[in-house]
Amino acid sequence: MFECRAVVLTVTYVKPTVGGSVTEYIIVYIFISTISVFTVFLNLLVIISIAHFKQLHTPTNVLIFSLAVADLIVGLILTPVQGIKLIEPxxxxxxxxxxxxPFIFYxxxxxxxGNLIIISVDRYIAVNDPLRYPARVNTNRAVLSIVVNWVFSCIYSFFLLYESILYPEKNHTCVGECILFIKLGYIITDVIVTLVTPCCLIISLYMKICFVAKHQAEHINSLSDKKAKSEKKASKAALTLGIIVAVYLLCGIPFYICSLTESTAISSTTMTLLTWTLYxxxxxxxxxxxxxxxWFKMSVKHILTLKIFQPASSLTDIFTDCHS
Known part of the structure; x- marks a missing residue:
C-alpha cells in the first residue's frame, strides 16, 4: 500500500482506498481518467502550438512551453497513478x-x-524596461535558463530522495506496499527550496511589476505611441502570467503547508483533496x-482543423489571423 502521512522524522503519502459500490468505483475511475485526458490534451495543444509556429518562438513562449511540459507530465503520469493509488488497496x-x-513528482x-520564478523575472524585465527587453532577453537565454532549471530539479530531487531511490527495500515490509520516507533535515530543506524561497521571490517580483505598471499607466499618455504600445503589451502579458502564478500558488501552498503537519492534525481526505487540487x-x-x-485560440484552430499539415504552415502569421 502507498501511504501518505507527515510525521516528525519521516514523511509518507497516505492513501485512502475508495469504497462503496461498483458504480461508485467506475465513476471515480471515469473522473480521474477525464482529468488526466483533459490535462494531457490541453497541454499538448500548448506544446504543439509553440513548437510548430515559428512566430511563437519567443523567450516568453519558451517559458510557457516548459511549464506546459511539466503540466503534461502531471496529466500523463502523476494523475493516473495517483488516481489508481487512491482507488486500489x-x-x-x-x-x-x-x-x-516520488522522484518524478518532486x-x-x-x-x-523554477519556471514560475523565471517567468516572473522575464515579466519584470519586460515591464520595467520594455524597449531594451529584446536586447536583454532572447530565445537562447530563455532555453538555457529552462535547461538549467530542469537539470537543477533532477539533481535536487535525487539528493532529496536518493535513499528511497537506491535502497527502496528498506521502507517496504510486505509485497504491494509503497512507502516514502524523508528525513527531517531534508523536509526542512525542501520547505526552504520549494516553498519559502520561490514564494518570496515571486511575490516580491510581482509587487514590483504592479508598482511599475501603475507608474507607467499614470504617464502613458505622455509617451510616444511606440513606447506606449510596448508598455501596454508588456503589462498585459505580465497580468496573464501573473494570474497563472497566483493560481499555482493558491493551489500549491495549502498542500505544502499541510504536508508538514502531523498526520493526526490533517485528515487523509483533506490531504487527498489538496493533492488533487495541485494536479x-x-x-x-x-x-x-x-x-x-x-494567438493561442488561432493556433488551436489550425491544429484541430489539421491546417498544420499543410506546406509551410509553420510560417503562418498567427497574429494577423488574430486580428482578421
Missing part, C-alpha cells in the same frame, strides 16, 4: 516505479516552481492562455 506498479514515482513540482492546476493553465491569448 495495493501498489501494482512494482518496486522500481515505487521509487521513481522533479515536476520543483521544475514548475488539477496543471489543466487550468491552458484555459488561462485560451482566455487571454488570441
Amino acid at each position: 495495493c501498489w501494482f506498479f512494482g518496486e522500481i516505479f515505487c521509487s521513481i514515482f 522533479v515536476v513540482v520543483t521544475a514548475s516552481l 488539477v492546476n496543471s489543466g487550468l493553465n491552458p484555459l488561462i492562455y485560451a482566455f487571454f491569448y488570441r
Whole structure:
C-alpha cells in the first residue's frame, strides 16, 4: 500500500482506498481518467502550438512551453497513478516505479516552481524596461535558463530522495506496499527550496511589476505611441502570467503547508483533496492562455482543423489571423 502521512522524522503519502459500490468505483475511475485526458490534451495543444509556429518562438513562449511540459507530465503520469493509488488497496506498479514515482513528482513540482520564478523575472524585465527587453532577453537565454532549471530539479530531487531511490527495500515490509520516507533535515530543506524561497521571490517580483505598471499607466499618455504600445503589451502579458502564478500558488501552498503537519492534525481526505487540487492546476493553465491569448485560440484552430499539415504552415502569421 502507498501511504501518505507527515510525521516528525519521516514523511509518507497516505492513501485512502475508495469504497462503496461498483458504480461508485467506475465513476471515480471515469473522473480521474477525464482529468488526466483533459490535462494531457490541453497541454499538448500548448506544446504543439509553440513548437510548430515559428512566430511563437519567443523567450516568453519558451517559458510557457516548459511549464506546459511539466503540466503534461502531471496529466500523463502523476494523475493516473495517483488516481489508481487512491482507488486500489495495493501498489501494482512494482518496486522500481515505487521509487521513481516520488522522484518524478518532486522533479515536476520543483521544475514548475523554477519556471514560475523565471517567468516572473522575464515579466519584470519586460515591464520595467520594455524597449531594451529584446536586447536583454532572447530565445537562447530563455532555453538555457529552462535547461538549467530542469537539470537543477533532477539533481535536487535525487539528493532529496536518493535513499528511497537506491535502497527502496528498506521502507517496504510486505509485497504491494509503497512507502516514502524523508528525513527531517531534508523536509526542512525542501520547505526552504520549494516553498519559502520561490514564494518570496515571486511575490516580491510581482509587487514590483504592479508598482511599475501603475507608474507607467499614470504617464502613458505622455509617451510616444511606440513606447506606449510596448508598455501596454508588456503589462498585459505580465497580468496573464501573473494570474497563472497566483493560481499555482493558491493551489500549491495549502498542500505544502499541510504536508508538514502531523498526520493526526490533517485528515487523509483533506490531504487527498489538496493533492488533487495541485494536479488539477496543471489543466487550468491552458484555459488561462485560451482566455487571454488570441494567438493561442488561432493556433488551436489550425491544429484541430489539421491546417498544420499543410506546406509551410509553420510560417503562418498567427497574429494577423488574430486580428482578421
